[in-house]
Amino acid sequence: MKTYFISLKKWAAVLLAVLVLPSCQDFLEEDPKNFVAITNYYKTPDDAIAAVNAIYAYLNSTSTGSTAGVYHSSFWVAAGLASDELLNAHPFAPDLDQLATFTHGPQNAALLEIWAMHYKAITIANIAIERIPGIAMEENLKNRLLNEARFLRGLLYFNMVRMFGSIPLLTKEVEPLTPAVATPDQIYAQIITDLTAAEALPLNYVAGNGKGRATRGAAKALLAKVYLTRKDWDNAAKKAKEVIDLNQYELWEDFADVFKLSSRNGKEAIFSVGFGDQGGAISFWEVGQFNVRLLPSELSAEGVENAQGWQIPTLYLYNSYDFNDRRREVTFLTQYVNRSGAVTQIRPYIQKYWDRAAEPKGNGSANDFPVLRYADVLLMYAEAKNELNDQATAHEYINKVRKRARFDGTEYRTTVPDYVNLTKEQMRAAIIKERAMEFVAEGHRWFDLARTGTLETLVPLAKPGVVPTAKHYLFPIPQRERDLNPNLPQNNY
Template identity: 80%
Template sequence: MRTYLKLVPRAAALLVALSASSCKDFLEEDPKNFVAVTNFYKNGDDATAAVNAIYAYLNSTSTGSTAGVYHSSFWVAAGLASDELLNQQIFAPDLDQLSTFTHGPQNAALLEIWAMHYKAITIANIAIERIPGITMDQALKERLLGEARFLRGMLYFDMVRMFGSIPLLTKEVEPLTPTVATPDEIYAQIIADLKGAENLPVSYPSGAGRGRATQGAAKAMLAKVYLTRQDWTNAGLKSKEVIDSNNYALWADFADVFKLSSRNGKEAVFSVGFGDQGGAISFWEVGQFQVRLLPTELSAEGVENAQGWQVPTMSLYNSFDFNDRRREVTFLTQYTNRSGVVTPIRPYIQKYWDRAAEPTGNGSANDYPLMRYSEVLLNYAEANNELNQSALAHQYINMVRKRARFDGTTDRAAVPDYQNLTQEQMRAAILKERAMEFVGEGHRWFDLARTKTLETLVPLAKPGVVPSAKHYLFPIPQRERDLNPNLPQNGY
């Protein structure tokens, strides 16, 4: 019997050695909570499995006992703690608190985000430390290490933006009460990790590498890190490297972005895969968006199992031009019952539902789009705007605008190109464009925090809700502070 490490959701003591007394005992546990430490890390297959384990923690589990990093809480928090989403999920006070900015250190959603990120970081640390000692194909070894470093850098990028000063764990075994690193120290590690991933493959053989990190993903994520750090020059340079690679392009019609046939397609820079293995793994809670219909109102379109827990603010919905293609693709605003009666409803998010491929609407096998090519274009526009390169800023934001007026057949007389904007007007235009382009993709709180616009924009969408300066970071979970006295608190 092998010995395993159980990864507990605690930054202060992430590694606890366990000895499984029987195979039955092991199988009753969620297998994602274990990484073998004996009779393992011997060959290339073991190295590949170690890196695959990091990817596994990004999505949801088959049993539902443990959510993955991007299963729900992460993007739900980023939407609710902004001007993007409202919470309609009953008996969910933690989510209500995020939406009204009354959350504190006891918030369970934030604890889950913290725990799942550090679990995945720990698995990445083990892979990065163990793989160099394996006798195996050198090219594969370097690729796997690059993937692990990309994933660790990406995970720390989430965490430093959300929580600020946190433990910087980079070794397989860390002190029980690790010290806290400054944001500058954490960003230095993130940049080093992402640079270490820039030699990843440009792509993988068809069907063999869907969802794996690529060179383009590393460069695009690095550009976003530089953008967040207001290093406009490097943000522009890295974004342009992705653009000039000619490995990515926009789908001509926004509706094509979220079709199942587009998974890992030309616009996907980095996505997290869900919904495979015969449906055993559920999609990243698409049901949290779609509208729940009562049994007496069963839709001819078959969405009776969808939930509609988190919904767009009316401010977001009303910000779209009426003929913006993204508006009709993104939102569900009516349903047709089995008698053919059309009933208007408040807007719900529907863009992840590929009706042709999954007509029942009882979930989706779609991916979570962590980085799309349209974001690379907008990042490049933003960097150039800050560098006073107005023509380039206009050119690249208008590429995204142009797609928004194409309805699949013709260009509509809507969503006109931006012209002659001042630098300040362009800042506002890019922020608005991001809001419309990335609805429900987990970006909005990060965008408002990065641009210091929480206090001004949230009250416009949620009257009476007024964030303050402390909300540019989330509170560090109290459970973690009880376990690690070195952890600070972010003004809560």
């Protein structure tokens, strides 16, 4: 999987430029005149590189010196809890309980954090896109950096429009304090414009000099997902096939290899967010949320430190796998062995991001968060082709993912059989189930259920008594943002 490294010197320089940006909860309160400090910063090619690196940094947990970042926790946790995928086991997180039970409203703090962090990153992208053209530097590098910033802005807006619908569309360095709201169609038009420009990015980078940076394949893969969400099946199929035809990506033969630290920057990673560096200075603390919370008396015996079990899979999800599906044993932790060798069976917890061989203590990980994997492209292509009534191709590509689920690291098991002779409706159900099993805790599930209109039917199967309604196909606009900006509407909450 891909990660990126930003030198402390460059990061310090970027901080000087962005410290004047609004705080996590004050995005719309900032006086635009405060941005004057940025004017004196964007002068050299190194400034341009650092400016784009700053956008990447806002995706992870290092962006603000706090525990926040676009992909640090709230975003993918919300996508799992507000679905049939995850339950909240954190004893002091009522906002997460609300997401899991679909009782959330405009005051939900997790949604406010998602909104604030996305717009902070969008602001930095806008500044880079506006300032970099004026820097005297080599044109190819300038264009590449601009297209990286456009890719990231497109990704950020894609997250936001799917979650909140009509929102402000900010594309300039300085915007009104109370910006107007754009329609989803207008926002998607900007996303497609940004990602289409980003298709000019390199296929890859010189080894060691571009880890985690956006590529042509990432732009095309994200465009495929945008078109799939828009039900533009022709363009979704076209872009997914373009990614496949790049011959830059493959599935790891063994599902277990996807999440090994040795697989970072590997053949299945299309775009990932890095939370660790070679020195382990940045801990991917989400892994701590997934690992089982052991009894204090067992921590030293097990050799696991600071293990947590804050977001846990639904039993319905766990039981949806074939018994010998390789993904089941890789994804879930169901037992531990204490110092004396006694085995304790426990309810399933998520363990797939934990490479035990490389990081045996489990108190954090240098693993990456996968935003786009090649398996996602294969399943998107199958879905688009199914909707275009090409069932033969849909069967071929979903079965590529199924085949991998049969391999146990040594041989192919007699389980997870290929799908054959499915109708269009049956293939729809198969794809949404396959995505559930393939992408556990990767931030896809609410988006998949919302995109396919299956929230009301699938969530109650996993969470008896929890019944989403039509309003839950969008999240509420945070009330604090509406208090600051009277132009913001409210979704049906």
